[in-house]
Amino acid sequence: MEESESASDKPRPWQSYHTVYTNAKAVDQEKVQKVVYEMSKGSKYFENEERKEAFIRQKIEHMRARADKLSAADLSHYQKDADKRILELESTRDLSRIWLHVDMDAFYAAVETLSNPSLKGKPMAVGSMSMISTANYEARKFGVRAAMPGFIARKLCPDLIFVPTDFKKYTYYSDLTRKVFWDYDPNFMAASLDEAYVDITKVCEERSITGAEIAEELRSRVYEETGLTCSAGVAPNRLLAKVCSDINKPNGQFVLPNDRMAVMTFISSLPIRKIGGIGKVTENILKGVFGVSTCEEMLQKGSFLCALFSHSSADFFLSVGLGLGGTDTPEVRFRKSISSERTFSATEDAALLYQKLANIAEMLSADMQKEGLSGRTLTLKLKTASFEVRTRAVTLQKYISLSDDILKHASNLLKAELPISLRLIGLRVSHFNEDKGGVPGDPKQKTLTTFLISGDASRRTGDDQRFLGSDLSDLHFISEKETAISLDDNETCHHEFGDPFERKHLSDIDDKNCISSINACEMEKIDELSSNKTAAMVNTADVKEWTTKSPKRDLSRVSEDDSSVQREPEGSNPDRLNKEPSTSGNEEFFSSNQMEMLFWVDDYKCSLCGAELPSSFVEERQEHSDFHLAERIQKEESGTGSSSLIPRLRIVPKDYSGSQNRRKKHKSSPKQGMHLPIDSFFTKKGSRQL
DNA sequence: CTGCTCTGC
DNA sequence: GGTAGCAGAGCAG
Numbered sequence: 001m002e003e004s005e006s007a008s009d010k011p012r013p014w015q016s017y018h019t020v021y022t023n024a025k026a027v028d029q030e031k032v033q034k035v036v037y038e039m040s041k042g043s044k045y046f047e048n049e050e051r052k053e054a055f056i057r058q059k060i061e062h063m064r065a066r067a068d069k070l071s072a073a074d075l076s077h078y079q080k081d082a083d084k085r086i087l088e089l090e091s092t093r094d095l096s097r098i099w100l101h102v103d104m105d106a107f108y109a110a111v112e113t114l115s116n117p118s119l120k121g122k123p124m125a126v127g128s129m130s131m132i133s134t135a136n137y138e139a140r141k142f143g144v145r146a147a148m149p150g151f152i153a154r155k156l157c158p159d160l161i162f163v164p165t166d167f168k169k170y171t172y173y174s175d176l177t178r179k180v181f182w183d184y185d186p187n188f189m190a191a192s193l194d195e196a197y198v199d200i201t202k203v204c205e206e207r208s209i210t211g212a213e214i215a216e217e218l219r220s221r222v223y224e225e226t227g228l229t230c231s232a233g234v235a236p237n238r239l240l241a242k243v244c245s246d247i248n249k250p251n252g253q254f255v256l257p258n259d260r261m262a263v264m265t266f267i268s269s270l271p272i273r274k275i276g277g278i279g280k281v282t283e284n285i286l287k288g289v290f291g292v293s294t295c296e297e298m299l300q301k302g303s304f305l306c307a308l309f310s311h312s313s314a315d316f317f318l319s320v321g322l323g324l325g326g327t328d329t330p331e332v333r334f335r336k337s338i339s340s341e342r343t344f345s346a347t348e349d350a351a352l353l354y355q356k357l358a359n360i361a362e363m364l365s366a367d368m369q370k371e372g373l374s375g376r377t378l379t380l381k382l383k384t385a386s387f388e389v390r391t392r393a394v395t396l397q398k399y400i401s402l403s404d405d406i407l408k409h410a411s412n413l414l415k416a417e418l419p420i421s422l423r424l425i426g427l428r429v430s431h432f433n434e435d436k437g438g439v440p441g442d443p444k445q446k447t448l449t450t451f452l453i454s455g456d457a458s459r460r461t462g463d464d465q466r467f468l469g470s471d472l473s474d475l476h477f478i479s480e481k482e483t484a485i486s487l488d489d490n491e492t493c494h495h496e497f498g499d500p501f502e503r504k505h506l507s508d509i510d511d512k513n514c515i516s517s518i519n520a521c522e523m524e525k526i527d528e529l530s531s532n533k534t535a536a537m538v539n540t541a542d543v544k545e546w547t548t549k550s551p552k553r554d555l556s557r558v559s560e561d562d563s564s565v566q567r568e569p570e571g572s573n574p575d576r577l578n579k580e581p582s583t584s585g586n587e588e589f590f591s592s593n594q595m596e597m598l599f600w601v602d603d604y605k606c607s608l609c610g611a612e613l614p615s616s617f618v619e620e621r622q623e624h625s626d627f628h629l630a631e632r633i634q635k636e637e638s639g640t641g642s643s644s645l646i647p648r649l650r651i652v653p654k655d656y657s658g659s660q661n662r663r664k665k666h667k668s669s670p671k672q673g674m675h676l677p678i679d680s681f682f683t684k685k686g687s688r689q690l
Numbered sequence: 691c692t693g694c695t696c697t698g699c
Numbered sequence: 700g701g702t703a704g705c706a707g708a709g710c711a712g
Contacts, residue, residue, distance in 0.1 A: 049702095130703075377693085395692060
């Protein structure tokens, strides 16, 4: 809107649309940019991107204002602070280690080409029409990139060949590479299937050869073993090694000597975006607020950084300016959370949503079983049809891992959000049973023992690896040759490790809420109002039943679009009150007496939760009442039931839960009957829609 | 401590 | 037509 004066001529809106994948070195940068823009423009996704960008701009604006307000005195104060911290950080500099970062070249694509040589030389991408994981170099010339949706990629490169992802294959090759890494450093840190950090200090010493030589050797060995090429970076710490491995990619390497001057020179002109942990947003902020684009400038703006960022964030930025990074091999870390999420075509059909939820719960549970995990914090993640992401969590008193348990609590979280139109549902479990605080500075020995004794029995054996995506599942990769027991001298311990150094340093920034927070609140209110009815209904049913089938028709389609539009009138519908004559009564009932009694208002509505169940559904009613009973029992055992959530539904007990533990049992009941009532639960869609 | 958002690959 | 899945960390309350 604004902008533009000067400007040679016409506006070029695409230039301002930056995605993670648009900044690439394609042959025709401009064209790529334009295609991406054209393909995206007008979509819900695009709109959401715009919202996010607007928010970031706001953030920047705000920070800039704060920066401007700093007085000379403030600045001098923060300058001292910065100087002090820089000194402290400098004192931690360790140039005694030699780290090598290996990064496989276009890994997935390369593996696919290996198993199908006819792909060689042709532009190809691994992924689907909706998302690409990796593209080979031929495709990259066209601007095709990882994280780019396939349909855009195809536009950029009409001849692009799509190959579906096959993690089993990638894991297999990944393991081959890891065996090589292991030879150089039995404690190497796998960062993902295709990246690893290898501490080659010892090998260099023992064989008295240079890091460069080791890198050459390691790379050619990887090639021998797998037929795949990789790139390597050698540097005194992991952060720098990672940057270095990118310099001569593909199939190349770069060595940064263990020399302070060399490091400082290297870092000085380095764009901050190259640093692991500094992504699009951080880059924008640093540049927009402080005019920092290179690492060197981090130090120059030290006082501002200290003034406007949290301690940890500022420290990270300053350490980047100094070219510092992790040099130790951290003790074994256990995974901290496990999650599963799926995207689907947006729907607001509650029964359908519950079905998705149940699927996710099962997948997650299965993953947890595999690793013998159980946790007590459950987080529900939602992405609305408009791409807004929300999370809702509960922390229980018990550790859970069974699908039913997960689903039970997850459905509670979800129901509070209804009605809502979603395109993604995810579940995450954290707060694991065995994560007895991250093993504070204890000998690795012990850690490993602990790890072996504990759940690891169920760990995958040797090589039965599959594990989509999550590399963390390889947490304790053990070479087949090695018996797990032989770990006395802390061998066989490979841990996946995402960060070369700490990252995530700027969640703060927006001190007190920017405007959007307010909006968020407002939205919440609306949700709250509107959720009552459906939520109440949802409670009724047992998820499993619902999900068995949902005779949905095109009704959903009609309203699919903008749930909020629909939602609102419905939520505020005064009729609602009329419909629930017993509401206030129940409320009292609950607060005063835990021994609620269930009865059917007007002979069809549950007095406890408002669920509607005609009298002819005898069995369902019985079940429903069992449900409430179980729920009450459960409430006691999981004390804190307080699902963090809104006191919204007074009609419904706070920790109302969709227990379905025993659901299975009477599954035998006539499914016939199930469909109809289920449908009628949803006044929204049901015919009796007042 | 908990819940939620942010960030990145 | 259409934009993933997963995880760790910081921070407000």
